[in-house]
Amino acid sequence: MIPLEHFLTLSGILFSLGLFGVLARRNAVLILMSIELMLNAVNINLVAFSAYLVSTEFVGQVFALFVIVVAAAEVGLALSIIIAIYRSRATSNVDEVDLMKW
Amino acid sequence: MTGAQFLFYALGLATVMGGLGVVLSRNVVHSALALLLSLIAVAGIYVLLYAEFLALVQVLIYGGAIVILLLFVLMLTRSGESPLVLDNPQKPVALVVSLLFMAIAIVSFFLTRWKLAQAPRGVDFSVLGGSLFQDWVLPFEVASLVLLVALMGAIIIARESPQ
Amino acid sequence: MPWYVDITARVGAMLIFLILTVLALVWLERKFAGRIQMRLGPMRTGYQGLLQSLADAVKLLLKEDLRPANADRWAFQMAPFVVFVPIFLIFVTIPFSRELVIRNLDMGLFYIIAVSGLSIVGIVMAGWGSDNKYALLGAVRSAAQMISYELPLVLALLGIAMQASSLNLVTIVEQQRFLPNLFMQPLGFTLFMVAALAELHRSPFDIPVAESEVVGGPFIEYSGIRWGIFYLSEYVNLVAVAALASLVFLGGWEWPLLPPAAWFLVKTFALIMVIMWVRATLPRLRIDQLMDFAWKILLPLAFVNIFIVGLYRLYQWPTWTVSLISLAMAIVAAATVYHFPGGERR
Numbered sequence: 001m002i003p004l005e006h007f008l009t010l011s012g013i014l015f016s017l018g019l020f021g022v023l024a025r026r027n028a029v030l031i032l033m034s035i036e037l038m039l040n041a042v043n044i045n046l047v048a049f050s051a052y053l054v055s056t057e058f059v060g061q062v063f064a065l066f067v068i069v070v071a072a073a074e075v076g077l078a079l080s081i082i083i084a085i086y087r088s089r090a091t092s093n094v095d096e097v098d099l100m101k102w
Numbered sequence: 103m104t105g106a107q108f109l110f111y112a113l114g115l116a117t118v119m120g121g122l123g124v125v126l127s128r129n130v131v132h133s134a135l136a137l138l139l140s141l142i143a144v145a146g147i148y149v150l151l152y153a154e155f156l157a158l159v160q161v162l163i164y165g166g167a168i169v170i171l172l173l174f175v176l177m178l179t180r181s182g183e184s185p186l187v188l189d190n191p192q193k194p195v196a197l198v199v200s201l202l203f204m205a206i207a208i209v210s211f212f213l214t215r216w217k218l219a220q221a222p223r224g225v226d227f228s229v230l231g232g233s234l235f236q237d238w239v240l241p242f243e244v245a246s247l248v249l250l251v252a253l254m255g256a257i258i259i260a261r262e263s264p265q
Numbered sequence: 266m267p268w269y270v271d272i273t274a275r276v277g278a279m280l281i282f283l284i285l286t287v288l289a290l291v292w293l294e295r296k297f298a299g300r301i302q303m304r305l306g307p308m309r310t311g312y313q314g315l316l317q318s319l320a321d322a323v324k325l326l327l328k329e330d331l332r333p334a335n336a337d338r339w340a341f342q343m344a345p346f347v348v349f350v351p352i353f354l355i356f357v358t359i360p361f362s363r364e365l366v367i368r369n370l371d372m373g374l375f376y377i378i379a380v381s382g383l384s385i386v387g388i389v390m391a392g393w394g395s396d397n398k399y400a401l402l403g404a405v406r407s408a409a410q411m412i413s414y415e416l417p418l419v420l421a422l423l424g425i426a427m428q429a430s431s432l433n434l435v436t437i438v439e440q441q442r443f444l445p446n447l448f449m450q451p452l453g454f455t456l457f458m459v460a461a462l463a464e465l466h467r468s469p470f471d472i473p474v475a476e477s478e479v480v481g482g483p484f485i486e487y488s489g490i491r492w493g494i495f496y497l498s499e500y501v502n503l504v505a506v507a508a509l510a511s512l513v514f515l516g517g518w519e520w521p522l523l524p525p526a527a528w529f530l531v532k533t534f535a536l537i538m539v540i541m542w543v544r545a546t547l548p549r550l551r552i553d554q555l556m557d558f559a560w561k562i563l564l565p566l567a568f569v570n571i572f573i574v575g576l577y578r579l580y581q582w583p584t585w586t587v588s589l590i591s592l593a594m595a596i597v598a599a600a601t602v603y604h605f606p607g608g609e610r611r
Contacts, residue, residue, distance in 0.1 A: 023196030073252035166382020
């Protein structure tokens with residue numbers, strides 16, 4: 001049997017990778033990908049808890065399902081915003097889109 | 103080492119390698135493909151955690167839809183063409199912060215006393231479905247509303263203005 | 266017998282079966298399309314050109330595996346396998362008869378839907394990695410088309426899952442012993458077949474690989490064995506879709522007289538012939554017509570289909586009412602499509 005802590009460690013590593021990506025990357029699409037990594041790390045945790053802990057039943061799985069749904073909605077919206085920005089500024093780097101009005 | 107353990111470490115390695123690829127690759131399209139590797143490996147982890155339904159949802163939503171959308175936008179915004187500098191100047195700080203977070207998280211995972219069940223167990227997907235449409239019907243409907251709003255919002259934002 | 270030997274043997278047998286089927290299908294398609302267009306098709310290699318596809322396969326194996334100088338090496342070389350593996354994985358849970366299946370999964374239908382979506386990634390990899398504008402254009406078209414048509418496809422299958430209250434393909438087939446789902450849900454079957462044509466990049470939806478527009482699309486730069494794998498996966502995908510349709514709509518092996526697996530193959534090949542017939546008959550759509558069709562006609566109809574099946578399940582209507590309504594809807598849909606304005610190109 002694989003100990004619960006090993007799943008949690010994997011999710012911790014994945015979350016930190018995502019965090020690093022969000023903080024260090026410039027391209028908006030890359031930042032979005034890093035956010036997906038973080039969401040997946042959280043999902044691993046939720047599913048692991050739902051399998052291993054007492055009295056959680058399968059609430060963790062239901063939660064993970066909702067996280068995936070929200071992630072899908074978020075990606076759709078964020079990508080359309082990126083396209084709109086690319087149309088007006090010809091860039092998809094977040095640190096070049098730092099003016100409120102131009 | 104049992105088969106399940108071997109599988110777990112192999113999938114874990116694939117997940118972390120994919121994640122590293124996402125944040126370190128100097129080519130955005132390679133990043134997207136590494137993300138796909140990572141997400142598929144996470145689906146494998148779900149199978150090890152007795153969540154087969156979730157694993158399939160993961161493959162369907164992430165593999166079939168989200169990664170394709172990301173690649174699509176990378177091609178539309180020509181991000182893959184020129185070798186731009188992809189990282190911003192706060193990279194060292196980001197490294198320190200994320201390493202610190204990882205250390206804290208892992209230490210706290212091992213220090214917490216979890217109320218473990220007798221054995222890890224899963225749930226039949228028909229039970230999961232029943233619960234989703236009975237106990238969780240309100241969040242479920244809200245989620246569908248969120249998707250609808252996101253769909254309409256995406257169309258309105260991304261559409262070229264008529265002028 | 267240890268389990269891994271068993272699984273390896275089953276997978277190997279399936280792979281050999283698929284490769285032989287594809288060789289036969291390539292010959293069949295050329296002959297069939299030739300006859301429809303009043304040509305002879307291949308005649309020189311063997312009796313009636315029977316050995317033609319074997320000769321082509323040998324040629325592909327021996328040809329040089331070229332790679333453009335500026336291609337993204339990793340993506341370019343991996344792409345054929347990323348396309349082929351998900352399509353092959355579909356066959357893990359396709360039952361040829363009750364026993365003749367690699368692994369009967371409880372969520373078989375959902376598994377097929379989930380796994381088949383992955384092969385788009387390979388096509389996008391091929392298009393982007395080739396460093397060729399036609400390949401890239403073809404890949405973008407392909408991604409847009411496959412995402413759009415996946416929705417009606419999945420929703421048509423959802424109607425079946427609702428009616429059968431199961432995602433297990435064996436259960437779904439066994440419930441059709443007396444009445445195949447084709448007669449229960451003609452609308453669902455129509456939607457499935459139309460969306461499947463688009464998923465397969467088959468005429469009239471072969472816009473991503475259109476020779477006269479993007480000269481072969483994502484596969485333009487490929488040669489030799491890698492191109493052969495793309496070709497193979499295209500035909501394996503055709504077999505997969507036809508097999509799935511014959512299982513969930515035509516009742517698979519559940520007919521008397523012939524042995525079960527034979528019935529399954531007869532139905533599958535009949536559907537494949539229909540798809541080839543469509544290809545030899547219809548011209549290609551335009552990309553804007555394609556998108557309009559998916560989102561404005563197929564998707565609403567798919568929702569109507571689910572609604573009808575839901576009402577039938579909820580109020581326990583007699584079977585013939587739902588058949589009749591579904592058939593009427595299918596006819597109305599066909600009439601709408603027939604008079605569908607082509608739309609001016611913006």
